[in-house]
Amino acid sequence: xxxxxxxxxxxxxxxxxxxxxxxxxxxxxxxxxxxxxxxxxxxxxxxxxxxxxxxxxxxxxxxxxxxxxxxxxxxxxxxxxxxxxxxxxxxxxxxxxxxxxxxxxxxxxxxxxxxxxxxxxxxxxxxxxxxxxxxxxxxxxxxxxxxxxxxxxxxxxxxxxxxxxxxxxxxxxxxxxxxxxxxxxxxxxxxxxxxxxxxxxxxxxxxxxxxxxxxxxxxxxxxxxxxxxxxxxxxxxxxxxxxxxxxxxxxxxxxxxxxxxxxxxxxxxxxxxxxxxxxxxxxxxxxxxxxxxxxxxxxxxxxxxxxxxxxxxxxxxxxxxxxxxxxxxxxxxxxxxxxxxxxxxxxxxxxxxxxxxxxxxxxxxxxxxxxxxxxxxxxxxxxxxxxxxxxxxxxxxxxxxxxxxxxxxxxxxxxxxxxxxxxxx
Amino acid sequence: xxxxxxxxxxxxxxxxxxxxxxxxxxxxxxxxxxxxxxxxxxxxxxxxxxxxxxxxxxxxxxxxxxxxxxxxxxxxxxxxxxxxxxxxxxxxxxxxxxxxxxxxxxxxxxxxxxxxxxxxxxxxxxxxxxxxxxxxxxxxxxxxxxxxxxxxxxxxxxxxxxxxxxxxxxxxxxxxxxxxxxxxxxxxxxxxxxxxxxxxxxxxxxxxxxxxxxxxxxxxxxxxxxxxxxxxxxxxxxxxxxxxxxxxxxxxxxxxxxxxxxxxxxxxxxxxxxxxxxxxxxxxxxxxxxxxxxxxxxxxxxxxxxxxxxxxxxxxxxxxxxxxxxxxxxxxxxxxxxxxxxxxxxxxxxxxxxxxxxxxxxxxxxxxxxxxxxxxxxxxxxxxxxxxxxxxxxxxxxxxxxxxxxxxxxxxxxxxxxxxxxxxx
Numbered sequence: 001x002x003x004x005x006x007x008x009x010x011x012x013x014x015x016x017x018x019x020x021x022x023x024x025x026x027x028x029x030x031x032x033x034x035x036x037x038x039x040x041x042x043x044x045x046x047x048x049x050x051x052x053x054x055x056x057x058x059x060x061x062x063x064x065x066x067x068x069x070x071x072x073x074x075x076x077x078x079x080x081x082x083x084x085x086x087x088x089x090x091x092x093x094x095x096x097x098x099x100x101x102x103x104x105x106x107x108x109x110x111x112x113x114x115x116x117x118x119x120x121x122x123x124x125x126x127x128x129x130x131x132x133x134x135x136x137x138x139x140x141x142x143x144x145x146x147x148x149x150x151x152x153x154x155x156x157x158x159x160x161x162x163x164x165x166x167x168x169x170x171x172x173x174x175x176x177x178x179x180x181x182x183x184x185x186x187x188x189x190x191x192x193x194x195x196x197x198x199x200x201x202x203x204x205x206x207x208x209x210x211x212x213x214x215x216x217x218x219x220x221x222x223x224x225x226x227x228x229x230x231x232x233x234x235x236x237x238x239x240x241x242x243x244x245x246x247x248x249x250x251x252x253x254x255x256x257x258x259x260x261x262x263x264x265x266x267x268x269x270x271x272x273x274x275x276x277x278x279x280x281x282x283x284x285x286x287x288x289x290x291x292x293x294x295x296x297x298x299x300x301x302x303x304x305x306x307x308x309x310x311x312x313x314x315x316x317x318x319x320x321x322x323x324x325x326x327x328x329x330x331x332x333x334x335x336x337x338x339x340x341x342x343x344x345x346x347x348x349x350x351x352x353x354x355x356x357x358x359x360x361x362x363x364x365x366x367x368x369x370x371x372x373x374x375x376x377x378x379x380x381x382x383x384x385x386x387x388x389x390x391x392x393x394x395x396x397x398x399x400x401x402x403x404x405x406x407x408x409x410x411x412x413x414x415x416x417x418x419x420x421x422x423x424x425x
Numbered sequence: 426x427x428x429x430x431x432x433x434x435x436x437x438x439x440x441x442x443x444x445x446x447x448x449x450x451x452x453x454x455x456x457x458x459x460x461x462x463x464x465x466x467x468x469x470x471x472x473x474x475x476x477x478x479x480x481x482x483x484x485x486x487x488x489x490x491x492x493x494x495x496x497x498x499x500x501x502x503x504x505x506x507x508x509x510x511x512x513x514x515x516x517x518x519x520x521x522x523x524x525x526x527x528x529x530x531x532x533x534x535x536x537x538x539x540x541x542x543x544x545x546x547x548x549x550x551x552x553x554x555x556x557x558x559x560x561x562x563x564x565x566x567x568x569x570x571x572x573x574x575x576x577x578x579x580x581x582x583x584x585x586x587x588x589x590x591x592x593x594x595x596x597x598x599x600x601x602x603x604x605x606x607x608x609x610x611x612x613x614x615x616x617x618x619x620x621x622x623x624x625x626x627x628x629x630x631x632x633x634x635x636x637x638x639x640x641x642x643x644x645x646x647x648x649x650x651x652x653x654x655x656x657x658x659x660x661x662x663x664x665x666x667x668x669x670x671x672x673x674x675x676x677x678x679x680x681x682x683x684x685x686x687x688x689x690x691x692x693x694x695x696x697x698x699x700x701x702x703x704x705x706x707x708x709x710x711x712x713x714x715x716x717x718x719x720x721x722x723x724x725x726x727x728x729x730x731x732x733x734x735x736x737x738x739x740x741x742x743x744x745x746x747x748x749x750x751x752x753x754x755x756x757x758x759x760x761x762x763x764x765x766x767x768x769x770x771x772x773x774x775x776x777x778x779x780x781x782x783x784x785x786x787x788x789x790x791x792x793x794x795x796x797x798x799x800x801x802x803x804x805x806x807x808x809x810x811x812x813x814x815x816x817x818x819x820x821x822x823x824x825x826x827x828x829x830x831x832x833x834x835x836x837x838x839x840x841x842x843x844x845x846x847x848x849x850x
Contacts, residue, residue: 045576045577050807051588052576060578088670092694093604093643096697100700101734151468152467153507159476182515183509184506220673242515246674247673248670249645250646250674250678253645256645268517268522269521269522271525273697275526276704308523309526375474376472379474380475422472
């Protein structure tokens with residue numbers, strides 16, 4: 001029973017997981033490669049085995065039901081019985097696993113996955129979602145403005161707390177650690193968290209605004225748990241996880257603790273497998289998995305405004321995917337249909353090389369239901385971090401009031417200094 | 426203080442982490458791109474920030490100290506203070522993180538990392554290592570012979586137990602689950618593990634040999650822990666983790682439980698970022714991190730004998746790296762020096778498309794200090810799984826006795842049937 005998995009007449013049923021791939025075969029026909037990918041990612045292997053039986057094939061055989069030869073894309077419908085509910089590593093070991101290493105392929109990219117309701121029910125999704133985050137910070141109708149404290153590492157807890165206070169009193173809503181700062185000798189997690197929270201409490205009292213701090217708990221899972229509870233004990237409402245380098249097993253563990261904390265997801269490392277349009281896994285897929293598991297906010301790119309990769313189209317597709325309840329298929333763009341049922345939306349974080357001069361273009365491209373984060377574009381301000389925060393706030397007000405940054409800068413010297421240094425995107 | 430991180434006169438000190446990269450810049454000079462990569466992976470960002478101070482730069486600034494323009498490779502020495510001991514996600518968020526997504530790079534590949542003693546001390550390494558595994562199975566001087574029960578998923582626990590018994594009595598040393606089998610309705614982890622262990626106990630009694638079973642615990646970290654303890658309670662000496670799809674945080678958590686079980690690492694998903702020679706992270710790096718954390722056995726490829734990618738050179742370099750105590754630098758092959766101190770060796774697992782006819786070539790290329798695993802190449806035997814196991818054992822004996830498979834097949838019809846079906850590699 002050596003099977004052909006290609007059947008272009010097959011119509012997927014409502015309980016199947018659909019995956020779209022892009023592929024370049026190596027010495028075999030496109031159809032043959034599609035069939036072998038379907039086999040390797042489910043019940044098959046490279047040769048006929050005596051232990052296979054018709055009942056397994058009937059229940060669990062996937063179907064390659066759609067091929068676009070010109071685009072070199074195809075779709076596979078996988079029976080739900082191939083997967084364990086609530087287990088993302090298992091999902092990825094199946095449809096994002098061995099297949100990337102098959103000799104008969106030059107390249108393979110997992111573009112998107114469409115999940116049926118039954119699979120989605122196995123996950124919690126975000127505990128807060130966009131509404132919950134906005135409620136907590138009491139901010140509606142505009143982007144949330146945050147900073148990553150810089151330099152990435154090297155500051156003492158006291159120095160960080162001072163900077164946190166400066167940017168908060170300068171007007172930002174949100175302060176976070178950088179992706180490579182966890183707990184170092186000169187800046188232990190346990191020392192930093194209470195000091196920064198205290199500094200922000202002071203700023204909250206003085207300004208009457210609410211300000212969040214997201215400490216980076218990225219570590220082995222047990223250490224992440226300890227750090228999350230420690231942060232909560234000291235009054236933090238947020239935790240941050242580097243979701244790619246920590247991995248799905250640790251991220252799901254933390255989410256499933258259901259701790260009543262907003263989870264901020266940094267995506268450091270994603271581009272090792274998302275960057276090539278020909279090979280690897282799309283950032284869209286990663287972002288969907290993060291929403292499913294339940295991160296409340298995630299870095300999705302800057303729609304080509306900042307220093308990192310990610311086109312306008314790609315960033316906006318990801319933003320839609322994690323924000324909307326129903327996604328319609330966009331065939332040219334490898335976006336599959338998705339109904340999110342009771343899963344709350346995740347807010348998109350734009351971060352990486354942003355400065356005040358980029359804000360109008362960013363809002364034009366991504367709308368105002370996002371978090372904007374400024375690292376160098378805040379602390380690199382000629383007047384220091386507080387002035388940097390003020391300039392960011394001023395640029396935001398200009399967009400709100402429908403005037404140009406240049407216009408606004410006439411009355412606001414912090415913004416003027418920022419656009420003199422970095423320009424307007 | 427906008428810094429240049431390139432200093433080709435710099436000599437790394439003994440307490441620095443050295444990383445070798447391969448890179449293709451996008452619109453900037455090679456040197457400029459090297460410098461920006463060093464910055465982004467440590468203390469810098471895209472613009473000068475007011476919060477940087479000379480003491481941070483002095484203590485934590487990395488140096489690009491070696492550039493090979495022809496090969497497009499370079500090395501960076503990172504001060505140890507940039508890293509948290511015992512935290513692999515943090516390491517990867519630093520030197521395997523944002524840098525892959527920088528717009529100024531066409532591609533970037535992390536080739537290797539050389540760890541100093543101080544960093545290595547933060548990890549346990551394998552609890553058993555090669556000696557410990559061999560002692561447990563009482564097998565010396567030859568490769569360990571294992572099978573993955575096939576089909577990958579779909580069998581009931583009873584069917585799996587029957588196959589396990591068949592291959593064990595046929596002569597194999599080791600039985601494992603496939604990478605996408607965790608706990609499904611028709612094959613729950615809790616049902617499968619006791620039944621398979623019982624079947625192997627019976628085979629052990631009948632044959633007088635020891636036979637291992639490695640159940641796949643891959644899941645959210647808390648579920649992995651439950652499953653690992655469950656397997657141990659029922660007498661299993663092994664657990665298996667899909668290390669790439671589970672991720673570093675979950676893997677470290679499981680290893681740090683120090684449960685007295687041999688950890689088998691499957692690498693499903695690695696090729697999404699290891700396959701391109703130009704971009705991503707090398708499998709050598711992944712294997713080193715796994716040894717450091719402490720997996721006892723890991724899939725490293727089949728030296729081009731099987732169905733998966735991985736050249737002879739690459740597979741053998743990885744095997745050396747995880748098996749030897751001291752690795753000398755091989756500059757043409759992107760292998761850095763590494764002294765492993767007290768970290769035990771990890772055994773290399775060759776798996777993916779192997780059959781009896783490949784055994785001589787595999788031993789010739791990889792030596793006998795390996796685990797060989799056969800899936801289709803066992804259960805695809807015309808006589809079934811037990812005959813498949815016998816054929817594998819016979820091929821192994823032929824190699825031990827220095828005769829050809831064809832010669833051996835004259836007296837052993839199981840081997841003859843196997844090489845009639847699949848040939849000799």
